[in-house]
Amino acid sequence: MKLPTRGWVKAALHAHSKRSDGRLEPEDVVAFYRRAGFGVVALTDHNKVTKVAQPGFVPGIELEARAEGASGSYHVVVLGLDAEPPESVRRDANKLLEWSRGNGYFAFIAHPYWSMLSGEDLLRVRGYAGVEVYNHGCEVEISRGYSGPHWDYALSRGVASYGLAVDDSHNYSLDALGGWVALDIGEADGEEALKALFEGRFYASSGVAVESYEVGEGLLRVETSGAAHVKLLSGDTRGAYLSVELLERLASAEGLPVELERWEEGGARFYRVKFGGTVAEVQARGRSIVRVELRGELPARKYARLELYDGEGRGAWLNPFPAR
Ligand SMILES: [Zn+2]
Ligand SMILES: [Zn+2]
Known part of the structure; x- marks a missing residue:
């Protein structure tokens, strides 16, 4: 695999607006990232899907779900969906991941270290496409932003997934513009962004450019x-x-x-x-x-x-x- 073939586009894939506990209106979140040079922006409010009619916009959601035997709960981010998942799958991490996968949505495990999940907990759930290797908000707030060892633990036991870096921005001050994904899509397009995510045509960054x-x-x-x-x-x-x-x-x-x-x-x-x-x-x-x-x-x-x-x-x- 050789990257990029089309050109890198910056993507913010985990961000909150006033629809949950973020400080900005949805349109202002998109405008904030646009001004900072991002081509792709996902809104991932807690329990709620919000759409913004803009090129490069990706609708998303963040849900808290559980799995048997796990030491904590999982925050699961799902991208590409049109509406909230049915109640029957929302609180069960495995059901939610299976539902996401079955519908062609990109689901990843948010901030394992912040959630105090163990590497073993990443083996209790199946079907996630990615793990946040770096969550900037979690890093600047409580120094638990880096989850490389969790990811490595799952990878070394044969559970393949991609690594993402995100802001998880709420305040749009210190907790923003410190974690992103560079997608090989050439231009800002939400559909192409999802395709590139599924194909792994991206890298995660908090400041070093590949x-x-x-x-x-x-x-x-x-x-x-x-x-x-x-x-x-x-x-x-x-x-x-x-x-x-x-x-x-x-x-x-x-x-x-x-x-x-x-x-x-x-x-x-x-x-x-x-x-x-x-x-x-x-x-x-x-x-x-x-x-x-x-x-x-x-x-x-x-x-x-x-x-x-x-x-x-x-x-x-x-x-x-x-x-x-
Ligand atoms: Zn979270
Ligand atoms: Zn979040």
Whole structure:
């Protein structure tokens, strides 16, 4: 898979309006994100579907539901629906997810960490298409915005899903413009947005831009606006951590069990490092990594995924591969 093919469009996929506990009217939520450069906006009020007649608008809802044995309740966000789900499925997470899937709606688990769900709880429910790997509102309010380990737990046990970053905005101050999804759809269109979500043609971000991403047989290549460090996480436990600082230390160290080459070309610095059957080539400018290419054995028997972070802790989260 190579991305983007059409061009990135920013999407806000979890936002509240005055129809539930948000501070702005629905139209003003859409206008707020439009002004900030977003092409796609979903309204996901608690228990209520609201539509705004605007290109790039996606109707949605957030519901609280339960599953037997779970340590807490699930907040489930459903996108693409025309009206509220029937009462009979609203409070049962598995029924709600099955109903969503059956009707072609995109459902994801909101803020597992904020909900104090465990990784195991993500195995008690089936049929969700995504998990919020980052929820900005939960992060700035109580520092429980990052749910990477929950997601990894489910992925490593064979429950495939995509990773989303969202605002979950209510106040449209600190809790907004800190988490979004970049969709490969070229132009603002709600239908295309849903299609891209189902196909995984997107990445999640809180500030790091991914310019291009390619993954195929024995090859992974990512180009970015600049990352202080890049993490490869794998279901086979073999991951990798790359930063300019670490590569510089490796370049000057002796007697390490890695082979490292370092060279400069056209104002950029390059590193080539071998670990196991994998060769990583990294291109850097200053302290920032701008390109990573992995060739050879990719540690992705179960799955692998990439996280990129800048010096301020803002990230980008790519969807796991192989895509299933
Ligand atoms: Zn919630
Ligand atoms: Zn919410």
